Amino acid sequence: xxxxxRVNRGxxxxxxxxxxxxxxAREVFAEEGxxxxxxxxxxxxxxxxxxxxxxFPTRETIALAVFEDDVDLxxxxxxxxxxxxxxxxxxxxxxxxxxxxxxxxxxxxxxxxQLARIGLRFNTLLATKLADERLRVxxxxxxxxxxxxxxxxxxxxMVLRTAPPTRLVVAEECWRLLVRGLHDAPxx
Numbered sequence: 001x002x003x004x005x006r007v008n009r010g011x012x013x014x015x016x017x018x019x020x021x022x023x024x025a026r027e028v029f030a031e032e033g034x035x036x037x038x039x040x041x042x043x044x045x046x047x048x049x050x051x052x053x054x055x056f057p058t059r060e061t062i063a064l065a066v067f068e069d070d071v072d073l074x075x076x077x078x079x080x081x082x083x084x085x086x087x088x089x090x091x092x093x094x095x096x097x098x099x100x101x102x103x104x105x106x107x108x109x110x111x112x113x114q115l116a117r118i119g120l121r122f123n124t125l126l127a128t129k130l131a132d133e134r135l136r137v138x139x140x141x142x143x144x145x146x147x148x149x150x151x152x153x154x155x156x157x158m159v160l161r162t163a164p165p166t167r168l169v170v171a172e173e174c175w176r177l178l179v180r181g182l183h184d185a186p187x188x
Contacts, residue, residue, distance in 0.1 A: 077091050
């Protein structure tokens, strides 16, 4: 039995192909790491390599697209007026299980302007939650966005060394340990 050749929908499929590539890159990089085969990303997305490279000429550009997508989602989820810093940090830790490689790249002072811009957005989100006394409940007054960056980086480093099926458990356990140092001491 012969299969029908795929119909090339041309520019009409561009947005759909881009979304499929970003989703595939997130999945493949989570499974195999940042150095995973770009051909595998294209296969998982169901597009040809030409389409991949038309949208994302380098590994860095697709990684940045995945990362920016992650930060967009985080900002949307954290935008609720009552969303606390604790809730935002739990969202970040959950994202680490799927995107540890991207979180490990995050640095607001990166020399890469795109990465620095994404890092600044992440930093602004944390700083906004820290600045509101109602939303930072439980966190010590001297905790800074940089402290939270460092904590996220520490969790990301551990998660990167963990097999995908147990990443969320490891990320949550690491966060539980770190939060003890970031939260106020309980009253005795």
